[in-house]
Amino acid sequence: MTITIPLYVILFIYLAFLAVFLIFSLLNFYHIVVTGSFAMASFIMSFFIFSLTILTLYFTYQLLIDVNWQQTLLEFNTNFFQASPQF
Amino acid sequence: MQFIGHLIKQKPYEKIEYSLHRHPITFFPKILIFIFMMAVPAGVYFLFINIFPDLFQTEIYYTLAVLLASIYFLSIYLYAYGEFVDFYLDMWIVTNDRVIDIEQIGLFSRTVTEFDLYNIQDLTVNITGFFHTLLNYGDIDVKTASGNTHIIFRNIPNPNEVRQSMIQLAESDRQYHLKQSR
Numbered sequence: 001m002t003i004t005i006p007l008y009v010i011l012f013i014y015l016a017f018l019a020v021f022l023i024f025s026l027l028n029f030y031h032i033v034v035t036g037s038f039a040m041a042s043f044i045m046s047f048f049i050f051s052l053t054i055l056t057l058y059f060t061y062q063l064l065i066d067v068n069w070q071q072t073l074l075e076f077n078t079n080f081f082q083a084s085p086q087f
Numbered sequence: 088m089q090f091i092g093h094l095i096k097q098k099p100y101e102k103i104e105y106s107l108h109r110h111p112i113t114f115f116p117k118i119l120i121f122i123f124m125m126a127v128p129a130g131v132y133f134l135f136i137n138i139f140p141d142l143f144q145t146e147i148y149y150t151l152a153v154l155l156a157s158i159y160f161l162s163i164y165l166y167a168y169g170e171f172v173d174f175y176l177d178m179w180i181v182t183n184d185r186v187i188d189i190e191q192i193g194l195f196s197r198t199v200t201e202f203d204l205y206n207i208q209d210l211t212v213n214i215t216g217f218f219h220t221l222l223n224y225g226d227i228d229v230k231t232a233s234g235n236t237h238i239i240f241r242n243i244p245n246p247n248e249v250r251q252s253m254i255q256l257a258e259s260d261r262q263y264h265l266k267q268s269r
Contacts, residue, residue: 007150014154021161027194028165028172035176035189036091041111042175049168053161060157067150 003076008069095180095187105181109242110224114174121167128156179240188238200238204260206231212246
């Protein structure tokens with residue numbers, strides 16, 4: 001029996017990280033707004049981080065646009081554990 | 088100022104005199120760390136290209152490298168944003184009635200200390216260091232009569248002017264409370 005792990009599995013891990021990133025970014029922004037600190041400095045910093053994030057996600061998308069996500073990342077052959085050694 | 092008034096539950100007769108943050112130069116080391124961390128993937132890429140020239144020809148390794156680099160960069164952005172929030176949300180608010188110290192510790196911890204102006208007994212300014220002296224920023228140590236409450240304004244710009252102003256505000260507040268008690 002062969003167990004294959006396709007490449008798109010790491011995409012799910014990446015998306016899970018993106019979700020965590022989004023939560024913490026929003027938390028940071030929420031802290032700035034709630035404490036009344038949304039002035040020029042915090043606006044510039046928030047805009048800078050937001051722009052860098054968009055740029056990074058765009059370039060990630062562009063670099064991975066032609067990837068075949070269906071190809072096999074890892075393959076396990078369970079017969080390896082069942083076969084008896086030959087001497 | 089409107090938001091700050093809401094934050095400190097500003098009283099009707101209260102006027103916000105100062106809303107102080109640390110001097111921006113104190114955030115500069117974090118900016119340098121950020122720039123260095125941004126440059127690390129480029130160095131790693133050139134290292135791998137020289138040691139394993141055909142590594143990124145394989146689609147799987149190429150995909151893993153791109154996703155890891157993306158995760159790394161996004162983590163740096165989150166770190167930088169978190170450090171900024173930690174730096175910027177440390178603030179000291181001086182009104183004509185109170186002194187409030189808001190200290191942000193990480194993302195999920197904040198300490199707020201306040202006391203009345205007329206309780207101030209001692210104000211000490213400490214400007215130590217080359218950049219501190221050149222750019223005129225330093226600490227103000229504010230002690231009250233009880234000694235239990237102790238606030239330090241850390242690395243604020245123009246600390247001597249703030250100290251002088253606080254002395255005058257404290258004296259005015261003391262006079263006001265003396266009149267009220269008669």
